[in-house]
Amino acid sequence: MAERARTGGEAVPGSSETHRGLTSGAAVIQSYLQTLPHAPGVYRMLNQRGDVLYVGKAHQLRKRVTTYAHPAKLPIRLQRMVAETQSMEFVTTHTEVEALLLESNLIKKLRPRYNVLLRDDKTFPHILITGDNEFAQLVKHRGAQKRDGRYFGPFASAGAVNRTIAALQRAFLLRNCSDNIFRSRTRPCLQFHIKRCSAPCVDRISQSDYAAMVGEAHEFLTGHSGKVQASLAKRMEEASEALEFEVAARVRDRIRALTQVQAHQDINVSGLDDADIIALCQEGGQSCVQVFFFRGGRNYGNRAYFPSHDRNLDPEAILSAFVGQFYDNKPPPRAVLVSHKLPERDLIAEALTSRAGHKVTLLTPQRGDKRKPVEHALTNAREALGRRLAESTTHRRALEALGSRLDLDAIPTRIEVYDNSHIQGTNAIGAMIVSGPDGLMKNAYRKFNIKTVGGENDAEAGDDYAMMREVLTRRFTRALKEDPDRSEGNWPDLVIVDGGRGQLGIAEEVFAELGIDDVNLLGVAKGPDRNAGRERFYQPGGSGFTLPPRDPLLYFVQRLRDEAHRFAITTHRAKRSREMAASPLDEIEGIGAKRKKALLLHFGSARNVARAGLADLEAVGGISKTVAEKIYGHFHTDQ
Numbered sequence: 193m194a195e196r197a198r199t200g201g202e203a204v205p206g207s208s209e210t211h212r213g214l215t216s217g218a219a220v221i222q223s224y225l226q227t228l229p230h231a232p233g234v235y236r237m238l239n240q241r242g243d244v245l246y247v248g249k250a251h252q253l254r255k256r257v258t259t260y261a262h263p264a265k266l267p268i269r270l271q272r273m274v275a276e277t278q279s280m281e282f283v284t285t286h287t288e289v290e291a292l293l294l295e296s297n298l299i300k301k302l303r304p305r306y307n308v309l310l311r312d313d314k315t316f317p318h319i320l321i322t323g324d325n326e327f328a329q330l331v332k333h334r335g336a337q338k339r340d341g342r343y344f345g346p347f348a349s350a351g352a353v354n355r356t357i358a359a360l361q362r363a364f365l366l367r368n369c370s371d372n373i374f375r376s377r378t379r380p381c382l383q384f385h386i387k388r389c390s391a392p393c394v395d396r397i398s399q400s401d402y403a404a405m406v407g408e409a410h411e412f413l414t415g416h417s418g419k420v421q422a423s424l425a426k427r428m429e430e431a432s433e434a435l436e437f438e439v440a441a442r443v444r445d446r447i448r449a450l451t452q453v454q455a456h457q458d459i460n461v462s463g464l465d466d467a468d469i470i471a472l473c474q475e476g477g478q479s480c481v482q483v484f485f486f487r488g489g490r491n492y493g494n495r496a497y498f499p500s501h502d503r504n505l506d507p508e509a510i511l512s513a514f515v516g517q518f519y520d521n522k523p524p525p526r527a528v529l530v531s532h533k534l535p536e537r538d539l540i541a542e543a544l545t546s547r548a549g550h551k552v553t554l555l556t557p558q559r560g561d562k563r564k565p566v567e568h569a570l571t572n573a574r575e576a577l578g579r580r581l582a583e584s585t586t587h588r589r590a591l592e593a594l595g596s597r598l599d600l601d602a603i604p605t606r607i608e609v610y611d612n613s614h615i616q617g618t619n620a621i622g623a624m625i626v627s628g629p630d631g632l633m634k635n636a637y638r639k640f641n642i643k644t645v646g647g648e649n650d651a652e653a654g655d656d657y658a659m660m661r662e663v664l665t666r667r668f669t670r671a672l673k674e675d676p677d678r679s680e681g682n683w684p685d686l687v688i689v690d691g692g693r694g695q696l697g698i699a700e701e702v703f704a705e706l707g708i709d710d711v712n713l714l715g716v717a718k719g720p721d722r723n724a725g726r727e728r729f730y731q732p733g734g735s736g737f738t739l740p741p742r743d744p745l746l747y748f749v750q751r752l753r754d755e756a757h758r759f760a761i762t763t764h765r766a767k768r769s770r771e772m773a774a775s776p777l778d779e780i781e782g783i784g785a786k787r788k789k790a791l792l793l794h795f796g797s798a799r800n801v802a803r804a805g806l807a808d809l810e811a812v813g814g815i816s817k818t819v820a821e822k823i824y825g826h827f828h829t830d831q
Contacts (some may be wrong), residue, residue, distance in 0.1 A: 213275035214263050222261045224280055228254035232291045233284040234298065237277045239305075245273050246306040249289045249295035257520045261542040269502045273306045292543045294517035297786070298532030306336075307502040308513035311635065315521065316346030316485075317353045321366070321409060326399055327374070328406045330357060330366040344413040344486055346522065348493025358388075363446045364409040365390035365397075372793075384611030387445065414488050450565075458684075465489050470522065471531035471569035471576050472511045477503030480577035482513050482569045487525070496576040509530045512540065515554075518545055527553045531566050581826060584630050589747040591629065594686075597745060599729065600712055604685035605629055608667075609756040611690040612659045614642070614763035621767060623760035627752055636682075640666060657698050658691060664702040670704060684711055690753055696730050713735065716753050727753075777801065782825045790814045802827040 195326040233253045237245045237260075250256030258265070263274045285291045299307050320333040325342040332353045337343050347353045359367065365391050367374060369381070374393050383389035390397040390405070412420045424447050431440035469484040479499060498516075514532045515550040518631070524544045533556045534540060544552040557563040575715050588603075607627045608661075614620035622640035626633040640663045675682055689695040696715030703711065715730040730736045739746040774800050777788045794812045795801045799821065801809075809820035 208286040214271060216262050216557060217274040217277040218263050220277055220279065221274065222280075223258060225254060225258060225261065228257060228282065229284060230254055231284050232286070232292045233273050233282055234304075235283075235296070236281040237273060237302075237447055238279045238281065239276045240278045242279075244298075244304045245303045246304050246450065247295055247298045247302060248260070249288070249291035251291075253282060253284065262705040265655075267504070269306065269504065288539060289543045289546055289653060292516060292539060293547065296520045299513070300517050302518050306370045306502070306516075308505065308510050310497060310499050310517040316348065316351050318343045318345030318347065319343075319353060319357060319360075319413065321406060321413075323376075325371060326401055327367060329371070329374075330360060330368050330409070332357060342410060344487065344787070345492065346487075348483075348495045352493045360412075361388040362448075363412070364405045364445075365401075366405065366409060367392060369393070372655075376796075387442075399807065412488075422456075464527075464565065466525040467527040467529055469529045469565045469569045470511065470518075471566055471573050471639065472507050473570060473573035474507045474510070475574075476581055478577065479507065479510055480573045481511070482517070482573040482576065484565060484569050486565075490684045494572060496573065498577075498580060498685060512536060515540055517544070519547060524548050524552050526550060527555065529555050529557060529562060529566055531570055542739060546572055571616055579764055580630075587627075587631050590745065593745045598686070598712065598714065602684070602685070604712070606633075606684045607686045607688060607752065608683070608684040609688040609690070609752050609755070610660065610663060611760040611761035612656055612663070613757075614659070619764055620659055621760055621764040622659055622758055623663065623763055625752070625756045625759050626665070632755060634772055638667070639759075641767070643765065657694060660691070660695050661702060664689075665701055665706070668702065668706050672708075673776055679732065686712045686714060688714045688716060688749070688752060688756075690756060691715055692728065693730055693736075696732065700732055716749060777823075778825075780823055782822060787819065788816055 207237055230252045232249070234247065234249050235253060236247050239245055248256065255758045257280075260270070260277075261275055263271050264699060266274065281565070283294065283554060285294060300310065314701045315334055316424040317332055317335070320329075320331050320337075320339065321342050322329040322331070322339060322342075325341065329458070332350065333339070333374055334350075345353070347356070355495040361368065362365065365388065368383070369377075369389075370607050372713060377393035380391040380394055380396060381389070384391040384396065390402060392399075392402050407422050424443055428440050428443040430445065431437075432441060457468050460719065464486050465488065467486045469486070470481060471568070472479055479501065481499060482494055482495065488665065497514070497515055499510060501513075511532050515528070515530070524547065528541075528544065537556075541552055541554040544554070555562065557566055591603050591605075591607075594600075605628060607624050609627070611623050612620065612622065622641035622642055624638040624640070626636040642659050642662060644658065644662050676679075687699060688701050691824070692715055696713060699713050699715070703709070703713070713732055717728045717730065717736075718726075726741075727746070728736050728738055729749075739749075777783050777791060779824070783791075791801050791809075792798070795804060795808075804824075806820055806824045809815055809823055810817055812820075815823070
């Protein structure tokens with residue numbers, strides 16, 4: 193069930209206006225109560241523009257929404273929300289568990305301003321031992337788990353996965369090459385010679401022996417490392433007694449590799465098999481959540497999160513919201529240990545169980561062995577939050593100094609820095625990085641594929657001024673269209689362009705054409721011989737100035753410019769690599785992934801496909817006469 197109304201007002205500054213907005217918002221909410229059922233569901237509050245302000249779930253929708261109709265009893269934060277509310281939407285569910293799952297999903301999707309928001313929630317890498325080949329492949333995997341095989345993880349970082357895979361290769365000698373390379377090998381590769389692969393591609397090991405090592409790898413990754421090591425130790429002893437010293441030495445090297453994997457586990461707790469440890473530390477109105485991953489009894493690393501939330505929200509509420517959103521796109525383990533007692537622990541555990549397909553236990557240990565990793569996670573959260581607060585303080589001071597030096601009306605709260613990257617006009621990229629009161633805002637970074645310059649027949653290819661004009665025009669034309677009244681917080685207070693008077697002049701022209709007169713501009717020109725520390729700064733109408741070589745403000749602006757340069761270069765290289773890796777077959781209409789794969793497997797390369805005759809093309813499985821003629825005609829336009 194979904195309902196929506198368009199009555200009411202939005203709160204604006206001023207006590208009388210705010211009071212009228214609060215009264216109007218409460219009236220809007222009151223108008224829905226008569227039609228709301230006493231059933232579980234999810235509700236959304238929307239403002240005048242239709243943006244979602246808040247997403248909440250309820251065991252009984254009518255009872256929960258009634259609390260908002262009496263705003264005098266609500267905290268100030270929720271009173272502001274009610275004052276902005278102009279309409280509401282509702283979805284009923286069969287159970288409260290379904291409501292909780294839907295709430296978490298909608299919060300992550302819509303990112304309402306008044307909810308606790310989990311930022312930077314990327315997927316984690318896993319180790320995959322494939323099951324779609326008689327000789328299994330050991331690879332790093334990130335994303336949807338669609339390929340047949342067994343997945344182990346999650347790992348906190350790609351580095352942790354790479355180190356573990358390298359050690360597992362030495363211990364179990366499993367291949368990591370692609371299936372195409374595996375099928376085309378005629379002699380062992382370097383991995384075999386450095387004792388990281390058993391070379392099944394050239395029959396240096398039987399299928400049964402390779403399968404046995406795959407089984408040992410499964411045993412090790414599922415927590416039975418003692419069993420695997422005992423078996424290897426026995427095998428080494430037997431080989432030594434039989435005077436097969438080379439075999440004994442190879443087994444010894446495998447045992448050492450396994451020991452190395454275990455040595456990297458900094459905290460291990462007996463009895464803790466598959467579990468996540470989630471601990472929250474709160475200070476100065478900010479929170480840090482540390483998540484540790486234990487799988488198979490081993491620590492797979494940790495990651496820190498800094499969720500966005502109201503300063504006065506209690507840690508239990510923040511942690512509850514975090515847990516729901518964190519597991520929205522990843523399966524929870526069988527046990528989740530948290531640092532605080534969650535108000536709806538049983539409900540959350542039931543929701544996680546429903547999502548995982550197996551029983552999930554949610555615990556808040558107070559003593560004993562299971563409390564130790566929670567304390568360890570709390571210590572890490574406290575230290576990470578301390579570092580962030582210190583960095584934030586330093587960053588705010590730099591913003592204050594920058595505002596003062598540029599004589600701005602207020603301290604800039606959003607700075608956008610622009611740079612371009614290309615090679616003689618090819619693969620041209622424009623980059624925008626954003627800095628706010630708490631540091632770099634990487635989720636707000638934007639890249640621009642240059643369209644109007646850099647083409648093959650474009651006389652302006654390589655024209656940095658034209659590129660900057662396009663980037664700024666596209667960015668601020670869209671800003672004027674999507675947020676003309678500057679109410680979304682996505683407009684910058686200061687725009688910095690990498691370049692001297694010329695690039696600054698381009699920015700001034702773009703702003704004049706678009707009618708923008710309330711955004712400050714700054715051009716940063718590299719010093720003589722492009723030496724860092726000798727940059728010259730330009731403001732509209734000014735003659736330019738420099739800063740002392742060791743001025744902290746100079747370092748701050750340099751970091752912003754270098755970050756923009758790094759982002760532009762990285763994006764440009766990625767685009768260039770994609771084009772280099774592109775196949776001529778991609779340009780042929782009607783040639784999808786399956787036909788492309790069939791052609792490459794049959795001919796070996798796209799070049800050989802281009803040289804093939806019509807009859808040869810028709811001989812490929814899945815290639816009809818019509819498709820063969822199309823492929824042949826693409827490469828032989830003169831015939």
